Amino acid sequence: MSKPVHSFTAKVPEWSPYVTPVDFAGATPEQLSAMKITPSNKGVSSYVLTLAHDPESLEIRSPLFNLIMYGKDGLSPAERELGAIAASVVNRCIYCTAVHASRFLGHTKRTDLIETIFADELQASLPPREQAVFDFAARLSTTPVAATPADVRSLKEVGLDELEQVDLILSAAIFGWANRLMHTLGEPLAEDA
Amino acid sequence: MITLIEKLSGIPAGSTLAAALKTRAEVLRLSEAAHDAVLLPRDPGGLSHALRAALAARMCRHVGNAALVAHYDGYLAHSGDDDVAALARPGGVCGDARHDAMARHADLLTLSPRDATREDIARLRAAGVGDPDIVRLSELAAFVNYQLRVIAGLMLLKEIA
Structure with missing residues (x-):
């Protein structure tokens, strides 16, 4: 029996939408194009089928996401x-x-860092370079934005x-x-441990 | 052509930061295309271009970016749609249950997305917002928050450069 996951984990759960995803059989040509359907596609995730309700956004967001996260040069993949x-x-x-914790671990094997982040979250105490990277990204993510010039100076110091700062x-x-x-559109589910 | 992110970040031409951004030209181009896809979509569904501009301006006021507020207020004024104009300000309501529920959800997604639950989707549905429009609204709010943070980050870099 699958249950919602409420704690941080590096074990990737299922994702279950709160809204009804697009019915694959009834998808429009524009939705199929945005989902990048090819004859070799076996399954499309419920996440992609959910976002296919707005194909114009999905069509742009997927390549943008891939370029930012997996583009060449600049900031290391782990960072x-x-x-x-x-x-x-x-x-x-x-x-x-x-x-992304599981991908970070794939690059670095640093389970200690991930365990610290899961335990202490925004108060996590990390080695200097990881600390500067983590703190800047976290402070840029709050509303209102909490990042300051001092956080950028920390990035320079490490x-x-x-270009890496931009990345x-x-x-x-x-x-x-x-x-x-x-x-906000769904929840993570995992089998009972 | 200069993109909105470059323009509103005010990166000086010829600076090393401008050079770094040049190597990320495709990211900037796709970010601009994403802006067009959520603000001016060909198929807006139940979120008119005017409503999208009003909600974007509202979210930018929450985060406090005056230049981006002016940009979206300009779109709203251009639309000539006064019915949704009140939604451009935090706390503003327009009396239409669907639109007011969407504004509430845009607030949630901007201020504390971590607190969003299944109940918030149920509230949108109860107000008459269909699932495709819930996804459209979420993409709009998510994009505007992305754009706000890219600009905020670049302005910090500019300050230190």
């Missing part, structure tokens, strides 16, 4: 994931946090150049977007 995690902790998106802004901001979909 983009850390920016995503910080935003997702601020917005308490359990699902996004799980996906060695992030301007961190983008990864935190795109999760301000993703969290507002994933956490």
Whole structure:
């Protein structure tokens, strides 16, 4: 029996929408195009089928998301994931946090850092570089925005150049977007432990 | 062509930050396309272009970005739709149950998305907002919050540069 997940975890749950997703069989050509359906596609996630209600947004957001998170050069993939995690902790998106904590672990194997973030959240005490990255991304994610010039100076001090700083802004901001979909349009579910 | 994010961040031409942004031109281009997709969609569903502009201005007032508020207020004025204009200010209501419920949800998604639950979707449905419009509203709120944070971050970088 699946139950809602309310605690941070690096084990990726299912995602179950609160709204009724687009019925795949009845999808319009525009919805199919936005979902990037190809003959080889076996299953489309309920998340993508949910967002297909607004195909014009979905069509743009998918490539934008991929470019920001998986683009070449600039900020390292692990630190983009850390920016995503910080935003997702601020917005308490359990699902996004799980996906991107697991990707961060894939890059770094630093389970200690993820455990610290899950336990202490925004008060997490991390090594200097990770601390600067995490704190800046978290403070950019609050409403109102709490990040200050001092937070940018911290990024410089730990060695992030301007392009890396731009990439961190983008990864935190795109999760301000993703969290507002994933956490508010549905919930994470997992089997009883 | 300069994108809205570059314009409103006020990055000086010729600066190293402008050069860094140049290497992210495709991100900026897609961000601009996303803006057009949520503010001026070909198929607006139950969220008129005027309502979208009003809600965007409202969310920008919550976060406190005067330049972006002016941008969306300009869209709203251009629409000539006075019925939804009151929604452009936090706390403003327009007397239409659907629109007022959407404004409440835009507030929630901007101020404390972490507190959103299944009940908030149920409230929208009870006010007569259909599921496709719930997704459209969520994309609008999510995009505006993305845009606000990109601009806020770039302005901090500009300050330190």
